[in-house]
Amino acid sequence: MLGVGCWGSEIRNQSPTPDTQHPTPFLACLAAAGALARLEAPGRALPIVRRAALFDPSSAKDRGTLTDYWDGPAPLRDAAAALARAAGEPRVAGEMLAAAATCELLAGRTGEAEALARRAAREGPQLSRPHEILAQIHLDASRPRQALAAAKAGVEADEGSAVALALRARALEAEGRLGEALEAHRQALAVAPALATARLGEARLLLRAARREQALTILRTLVSEPGASAAARGLLLEAEGKGAPAPGR
Numbered sequence: 001m002l003g004v005g006c007w008g009s010e011i012r013n014q015s016p017t018p019d020t021q022h023p024t025p026f027l028a029c030l031a032a033a034g035a036l037a038r039l040e041a042p043g044r045a046l047p048i049v050r051r052a053a054l055f056d057p058s059s060a061k062d063r064g065t066l067t068d069y070w071d072g073p074a075p076l077r078d079a080a081a082a083l084a085r086a087a088g089e090p091r092v093a094g095e096m097l098a099a100a101a102t103c104e105l106l107a108g109r110t111g112e113a114e115a116l117a118r119r120a121a122r123e124g125p126q127l128s129r130p131h132e133i134l135a136q137i138h139l140d141a142s143r144p145r146q147a148l149a150a151a152k153a154g155v156e157a158d159e160g161s162a163v164a165l166a167l168r169a170r171a172l173e174a175e176g177r178l179g180e181a182l183e184a185h186r187q188a189l190a191v192a193p194a195l196a197t198a199r200l201g202e203a204r205l206l207l208r209a210a211r212r213e214q215a216l217t218i219l220r221t222l223v224s225e226p227g228a229s230a231a232a233r234g235l236l237l238e239a240e241g242k243g244a245p246a247p248g249r
Contacts, residue, residue, distance in 0.1 A: 034079020094124015128158035144174035162192035
C-alpha cells in the first residue's frame with residue numbers, strides 16, 4: 001500500500017520542479033499527503049499537497065491503466081478521506097479539498113471529485129487547482145464548453161499555472177479551435193517546458209496541421225523519456241505510419 005514510509009525519501013529527494021511526465025511521483029505525493037493528514041499533521045502535508053498540484057491530472061489517467069504504477073483505488077480513496085478531514089483547518093481547507101478531489105478523480109469517483117473540487121473553489125478562491133480538476137472532469141465527459149470555462153477560471157486564479165493553460169488548450173482543441181489550442185499549449189510550455197501533456201498536445205496539433213516532422217521530433221523525445229505514456233507511443237506510431245510508403249510501392 002502506498003504510504004509516507006514507502007515514498008517519503010523519494011519525495012524528499014525530488015527537485016522543486018517535479019517530473020511532470022511520470023505518474024509515480026504524482027501518486028506518491030498524494031498518498032504521502034494523505035498519510036500525513038491521517039497523522040493529523042496538515043502542516044507537514046501541505047508542501048506535498050502543493051507539489052502534487054503541479055501535476056496535470058491527466059498525467060496518470062492517460063496511461064490507460066494505473067495498475068502498473070499503484071496498488072488499486074483504496075490508497076487514493078483513503079488519502080482523499082484523510083485530506084478532506086484535514087480541511088477543517090481554514091488556512092489549508094482549499095488546498096486539502098483540492099488534493100482530495102484529485103485523489104477521487106484518479107480513483108474513478110467522478111461525482112465525489114466534482115463535489116470536493118467545488119468545495120475547494122469556495123474555500124480557496126485564489127487557487128487554480130479546483131478549477132483544473134473540474135476542467136478535467138468536463139473533458140472526460142465530453143463537455144468542452146464547460147471544460148473551457150473551468151480552465152479559464154483556473155488561469156484567472158493563477159496566470160502561471162501551466163496545468164490550467166494545458167487544460168485550456170485541450171478544451172479549445174475539443175471545440176475545434178485548433179490554432180488557439182496550439183498557442184495555449186505553447187503558453188503552458190513557456191511556463192513548464194517539461195509538461196508532458198502539453199508537449200503531447202502540441203505534437204498532436206502539429207500533426208493535424210500537416211507539420212509532421214516537427215511533431216515527430218517532439219514525440220520521439222517524449223517516448224525516449226522514462227514513464228512515456230501510451231498516448232505518446234500510440235501517436236508516434238500513427239505519425240510514423242503516415243510517412244510510410246503506400247502498400248505495394
